[in-house]
Amino acid sequence: MSSCCKVCSLPDGVYIGNSIFLCDPDDKSFPFKEKVYLNEDGVCNFCERYQQNFKQSDLDKQLKAFLNLKRLPGSDYDALVAYSGGKDSSIALYLAKRVLNLNVIAYTLDNGFIPDEVLKRSKSICDFLEVPLVVVKDDIYNNFLENYELDSTSNKWFAKKKKDLCSDCSNKIFSNLRSLLDKYKIQRVITGLNTYHDLSEFSVRSVKKYWYQSIDSSKSFYWHIALPYTMQINMEMQNDILQKINWSDINLKGYTSNCLIPGFTEGLCQTKSKYNLDIVYLAKEKRSGYFKNNDESFLQLLKPKIMTDTDHETITSFFMEKGLI
Numbered sequence: 001m002s003s004c005c006k007v008c009s010l011p012d013g014v015y016i017g018n019s020i021f022l023c024d025p026d027d028k029s030f031p032f033k034e035k036v037y038l039n040e041d042g043v044c045n046f047c048e049r050y051q052q053n054f055k056q057s058d059l060d061k062q063l064k065a066f067l068n069l070k071r072l073p074g075s076d077y078d079a080l081v082a083y084s085g086g087k088d089s090s091i092a093l094y095l096a097k098r099v100l101n102l103n104v105i106a107y108t109l110d111n112g113f114i115p116d117e118v119l120k121r122s123k124s125i126c127d128f129l130e131v132p133l134v135v136v137k138d139d140i141y142n143n144f145l146e147n148y149e150l151d152s153t154s155n156k157w158f159a160k161k162k163k164d165l166c167s168d169c170s171n172k173i174f175s176n177l178r179s180l181l182d183k184y185k186i187q188r189v190i191t192g193l194n195t196y197h198d199l200s201e202f203s204v205r206s207v208k209k210y211w212y213q214s215i216d217s218s219k220s221f222y223w224h225i226a227l228p229y230t231m232q233i234n235m236e237m238q239n240d241i242l243q244k245i246n247w248s249d250i251n252l253k254g255y256t257s258n259c260l261i262p263g264f265t266e267g268l269c270q271t272k273s274k275y276n277l278d279i280v281y282l283a284k285e286k287r288s289g290y291f292k293n294n295d296e297s298f299l300q301l302l303k304p305k306i307m308t309d310t311d312h313e314t315i316t317s318f319f320m321e322k323g324l325i
């Protein structure tokens with residue numbers, strides 16, 4: 001049994017590719033990879049680097065610079081909040097509107113797997129905070145059915161390819177988001193990330209600039225801030241805010257509080273893995289101070305998911321109700 005970092009729980013000796021996934025040391029699809037190793041105190045190289053570089057004053061400066069950016073002429077909004085309706089982005093929406101007093105617009109991508117109760121909850125949170133909400137429908141049903149299949153004998157789903165659909169969804173989220181930035185003339189994007197964008201040898205960055213091609217083919221950009229991380233909101237503070245805005249959990253399966261399938265598809269993809277597919281991301285959140293030390297909820301999240309018969313039935317009946325299978 002290999003040992004794990006005492007801060008973030010990453011296992012000694014594994015490789016990390018493109019900052020959020022474990023990979024094999026010889027995997028060519030990840031040109032940049034780094035091995036995890038533990039120092040004599042049992043702390044990994046990533047946590048060591050984070051501890052050396054983290055400065056609250058740097059985050060404060062990055063937030064200030066983000067807030068000082070000017071609105072584009074003719075725009076009604078300071079920023080767009082990428083709003084899934086889950087816990088983290090509800091916190092981001094609250095911080096943007098009530099704490100920073102920004103005039104924001106919220107945007108949700110309905111990927112087809114967002115239950116109606118979640119969309120209703122999003123609408124009522126936005127009404128409560130007096131923020132306009134734009135819901136864009138762009139489903140990923142075909143992506144799902146290309147990658148997963150229902151076995152008619154066992155009535156269970158299996159993964160034809162070992163693919164996690166969250167990356168497909170994320171592409172849709174950001175392509176629709178860019179169209180909205182053009183439409184509303186916005187150059188600032190706020191998300192509910194509880195961790196940094198970049199951890200280099202010299203700095204921790206929570207604000208990042210992204211370039212993209214506008215509708216009129218000109219080169220545009222936006223600044224993206226991980227707002228709860230920048231303002232160092234941990235899980236306990238998050239719970240207080242969720243109460244204030246009357247956010248209530250509708251207890252979906254898996255660990256997301258807004259979409260039906262991440263827990264499900266991950267469960268299908270990782271049947272032979274000993275690690276949760278999200279282990280690197282969760283480790284980043286832990287390193288960033290979102291979870292308490294030895295937090296039981298963190299340790300639970302680290303475990304690979306075991307799919308139950310009920311999980312399979314839930315997805316099957318969802319597809320049957322939509323007439324897709």
Ligand SMILES: [Zn+2]
Pocket residue numbers: 005006007008009010043044045046047048287
């Ligand atoms: Zn670590």
